Amino acid sequence: MAISRDDLDQHGLIIGVSPERFRAVAMPLLFDHLNAQCEGTIAVNRQARIVWINDKYAQKVGIADPRTALGKEIEEVLPASRLREVVESGQPSMLDLMAFGSEHFVVTRIPLRDEDGTLVGALGFVLFDRARHLKPLMAKYNNLQSQLLATQHELAKARRARYTIAGFIGASAAASEVKRQARRAAQLDATVLIRGETGTGKELLAQGIHNLSPRANGPFVAVNVAAIPETLVEAELFGTAPGAFTGAERKGRIGKFEVANGGTLFLDEIGDLPLPLQAKLLRVLQEQEVEPLGSNQVKPLNVRVIAATHIDLEAKVAAGQFRDDLYYRLNVLALRVPPLRERASDIPALIEHLLDDLANRSGLAPLELTDDALALLCAQPWRGNVRELRNLLERAQLALDGRLDGETLRGLLVDPVAPSEPVPVAPVMASPTRTLAEQLAQVERQALQAALTAAAGNRQQAAERLGISRAGFYAKLAQHGLGRRG
Numbered sequence: 129m130a131i132s133r134d135d136l137d138q139h140g141l142i143i144g145v146s147p148e149r150f151r152a153v154a155m156p157l158l159f160d161h162l163n164a165q166c167e168g169t170i171a172v173n174r175q176a177r178i179v180w181i182n183d184k185y186a187q188k189v190g191i192a193d194p195r196t197a198l199g200k201e202i203e204e205v206l207p208a209s210r211l212r213e214v215v216e217s218g219q220p221s222m223l224d225l226m227a228f229g230s231e232h233f234v235v236t237r238i239p240l241r242d243e244d245g246t247l248v249g250a251l252g253f254v255l256f257d258r259a260r261h262l263k264p265l266m267a268k269y270n271n272l273q274s275q276l277l278a279t280q281h282e283l284a285k286a287r288r289a290r291y292t293i294a295g296f297i298g299a300s301a302a303a304s305e306v307k308r309q310a311r312r313a314a315q316l317d318a319t320v321l322i323r324g325e326t327g328t329g330k331e332l333l334a335q336g337i338h339n340l341s342p343r344a345n346g347p348f349v350a351v352n353v354a355a356i357p358e359t360l361v362e363a364e365l366f367g368t369a370p371g372a373f374t375g376a377e378r379k380g381r382i383g384k385f386e387v388a389n390g391g392t393l394f395l396d397e398i399g400d401l402p403l404p405l406q407a408k409l410l411r412v413l414q415e416q417e418v419e420p421l422g423s424n425q426v427k428p429l430n431v432r433v434i435a436a437t438h439i440d441l442e443a444k445v446a447a448g449q450f451r452d453d454l455y456y457r458l459n460v461l462a463l464r465v466p467p468l469r470e471r472a473s474d475i476p477a478l479i480e481h482l483l484d485d486l487a488n489r490s491g492l493a494p495l496e497l498t499d500d501a502l503a504l505l506c507a508q509p510w511r512g513n514v515r516e517l518r519n520l521l522e523r524a525q526l527a528l529d530g531r532l533d534g535e536t537l538r539g540l541l542v543d544p545v546a547p548s549e550p551v552p553v554a555p556v557m558a559s560p561t562r563t564l565a566e567q568l569a570q571v572e573r574q575a576l577q578a579a580l581t582a583a584a585g586n587r588q589q590a591a592e593r594l595g596i597s598r599a600g601f602y603a604k605l606a607q608h609g610l611g612r613r614g
């Protein structure tokens with residue numbers, strides 16, 4: 129049965145043909161056309177087993193005799209095929225990319241129904257294979273795909289904590305104590321509250337705790353609560369459900385709690401968390417499940433929270449601005465990071481570390497400090513702590529030609545404090561948990577640093593103050609990792 133000339137009017141339009149007859153004629157034609165034009169055709173039955181495959185397709189996928197494929201489950205021959213979904217859902221998949229080995233085919237899949245409309249199988253056509261027609265498009269697709277993979281890799285890397293507890297530079301009693309507490313916190317899985325002025329290294333320690341904890345392979349996600357507009361904090365932390373909002377949020381957003389699942393969430397400036405959200409955070413911490421905004425479904429979580437603050441949280445609790453139950457929940461393990469002025473003996477080692485780090489990052493040679501510049505640096509109060517010190521050294525490195533002397537430094541400091549009295553060294557507390565050798569080493573290191581500070585960085589004088597030879601002094605500096613500088 130075909131459409132005859134009598135079925136056409138003078139314009140060539142088909143007339144007087146019933147839709148059933150038209151369909152009966154067109155269907156086999158369409159199939160023949162697709163079969164001939166396409167790069168391959170395959171059919172499966174209701175169980176997604178192959179019932180037919182044309183020679184072209186068989187050849188493309190390396191099957192010498194198409195009959196050997198018959199009866200096999202589709203995935204056995206085409207591992208990435210989604211024909212099974214089509215036979216199960218009855219829905220076509222009009223255009224898709226299907227991977228085969230290192231190639232990608234552009235495919236279309238349609239369900240096959242019998243005369244009663246009952247689903248009996250599915251047909252798959254390879255519209256184009258990558259090699260012949262779609263090279264430019266596929267090159268673009270492959271390029272985007274590899275860019276996506278690289279970005280995902282970068283993101284995962286960025287979410288890995290960079291710092292370790294050992295990377296927290298300082299051997300003063302105060303620095304050693306906070307590192308000891310951080311190591312202990314890494315062994316436990318409880319919530320941690322890190323207190324300390326701005327720039328003292330709270331985030332660095334949080335990363336160090338994460339890195340030393342059993343969660344080290346999970347993500348480390350940092351959120352600065354104070355940096356997010358109040359109206360967005362809830363969505364940022366807990367996420368939003370799809371459809372809960374219009375515009376950009378329509379698709380829903382994954383909250384930072386979910387991003388940190390399996391790892392650690394660092395909540396910086398926790399004191400700035402709006403009161404209504406404090407209740408929600410408390411619930412998340414207690415229940416270990418999150419309910420995205422606009423959703424009525426809870427998602428289970430496994431996140432450790434490390435919070436940090438530079439403000440007097442107890443005063444906020446007393447003023448009714450911070451929930452006391454949340455305060456107690458966060459304060460399970462409390463760490464206080466000392467300000468730099470309480471551990472001035474650590475300044476020379478910190479300077480050395482920061483200069484090396486800046487040199488590594490910039491590709492420039494490390495800045496050389498003269499003895500008077502070092503002494504001047506050691507005498508400053510550093511209200512912005514290590515961050516301020518780092519920023520100053522960075523500015524100096526960019527502005528100067530590899531060498532920083534006292535006079536130039538005075539020009540860079542806002543309100544320079546002259547080095548006069550030696551910076552007091554925090555006393556070492558005798559500890560029953562550390563060995564005698566460790567405690568003696570700590571005292572020795574502090575003595576070296578104090579002598580250096582008192583001698584304004586002059587090593588000969590520092591050695592004399594300590595009553596040891598210059599060579600002996602240098603050997604001890606090296607032994608304590610205080611190295612050469614200036």
Ligand SMILES: Nc1ncnc2c1ncn2[C@@H]1O[C@H](COP(=O)(O)OP(=O)(O)OP(=O)(O)O)[C@@H](O)[C@H]1O
Binds near residue numbers: 329
């Ligand atoms: N003990 C340290 N050893 C080495 N680098 C440090 C140390 N403390 C701080 N830094 C460096 O100083 C900078 C500030 O540290 P960090 O961001 O951890 O401070 P913070 O206390 O979290 O600051 P804020 O309260 O402002 O968020 C970072 O570049 C960090 O690497």
